[in-house]
Amino acid sequence: MAKIFVGIPTRNRADYVREAIRCVVEQTFRDVRIVVSDNASEPEVVESLESFVKELDDPRIELHLQPEDIHETGQGRFFFERCREEYFVILHDDDRLEPTYLETALSRLDSDAALACFVADPYVFDAKGVTSADATAHYLAEHGRAGRSEGAIPVLEPLLESGFIPISGTFFRTAALRDSGFVDEECRGNFPFEFNLLLRLGERGARAHYLPRVLLGFRFHDAALRVTMKxxxxxxxxxxxxxxxxxxxxxxxxxxxxxxxxxxxxxxxxxxxxxxxxxxxxxxxxxxxxxxxxxxxxxxxxxxxxxxxxxxxxxxxxxxx
Known part of the structure; x- marks a missing residue:
């Protein structure tokens, strides 16, 4: 059994998901199980994804094709039900991790069993992959990251104050998510799912290790859910x-x-x-x-x-x- 589970949900993003998969394959820490779940994409997108995974020929990758759109909540539950690994990550198909991300996260959580998750700073990049210093600075300020130093922080208060911790890329201890119950039974929808998962951790007094080092990237683009869902x-x-x-x-x-x-x-x-x-x-x-x-x-x-x-x-x- 691998040490880390990484789930990548995707829908109709043939190019972006290739980057997401590749960034996990290329991690310096290699004891990883990579589960890609296609959420009822168009046939040509599915064909492209299947071909890409076949070309990679990496036994760590599993590709699941959902017969219907189960949305982010369904994808999250799908991943969590299949996770037997010690650590759990969901990486959105339009985001990416720097090569040392998993190794760095693992070193922090392995050294302190009381920590529920690890979070690092992101950079923000656009549809073409171009990093924006202004957008990055705005994200860090808006989410309460400016001026914080490395160390353990509570999950709850920063979540309520500024949405400090996102879902995509955050490195969770699986046992902490099991103890919290993952999400409310009635939870539905993309943004409620992300908020609810962290809220359940936070209300139980969970703490995270925060590292103010840029180790992952969030893609801001016109088709992103934060834009289309408003x-x-x-x-x-x-x-x-x-x-x-x-x-x-x-x-x-x-x-x-x-x-x-x-x-x-x-x-x-x-x-x-x-x-x-x-x-x-x-x-x-x-x-x-x-x-x-x-x-x-x-x-x-x-x-x-x-x-x-x-x-x-x-x-x-x-x-x-």
Missing amino acids: PWSNPHVLGSMIGMLERRRFAGHAEALRIARLAQLHRGYGLVRASAGESAASREHLLRALRLAPFSPRNWLYACAAIAAPGWLRSFVRRNA
Whole structure:
């Protein structure tokens, strides 16, 4: 049995997934099981992928063809059910790892059995593979990475505050994911899946090893889910994440962060409903956001508009979408 399981979910990205597979094959640490799961791609894409895997002729690679689109949650569960290895990684098909990534991650987690996962800094690159210093700096700042030093950090508070840890590339201890239960039974959808997996780890007091060294890359492109799904204006994403946070209570700073994040989600959901012309639902969620965060001027503005001028609010949201 290998030491590390790497699952690569893919759908209709023949070129990108080749890069993702190759970057794992070329890791300096080689005791790896690589499971590629094609999520019902077009026939020509599947044919190209099968041909590529055959050409590599690497016994560490397993290719699974899903008969239907099971989405990211289904792919995540598919990988986890098959993982017997000590460590677990999901690498999105448009991202990539630097050659020493797995070796570095393994050295940190093997030295401290109390750590649940390892996370390093990424660089951001575009559809053509060109790295952007500005986009990288923006990502690091937006996700609370700027100025942090190496060491153990809690999973929960940084997740609630800035989404500090992503799914793609993060190096998990499989036992920690089993102890957490992986994800909520009712969890569905791409972004809710990622958030929920980390939330379950965090609420159990899990800690991660953070290394502020650039060891992986995230591809930002027009077909990326963060672009096509528009998660912060997607009612399914917002509703699912609201449900996750409303079912939970924390202590201290984590609870304050939960309330703040929940207020943002209710506000976003209320604005989505306003745009759809659903005035009653919009008013309900915007008032909920106001009750959770009563000192927010923006919450007061939107709540008052939902009550007194729902037509104006609908037009405002649509103009600024």
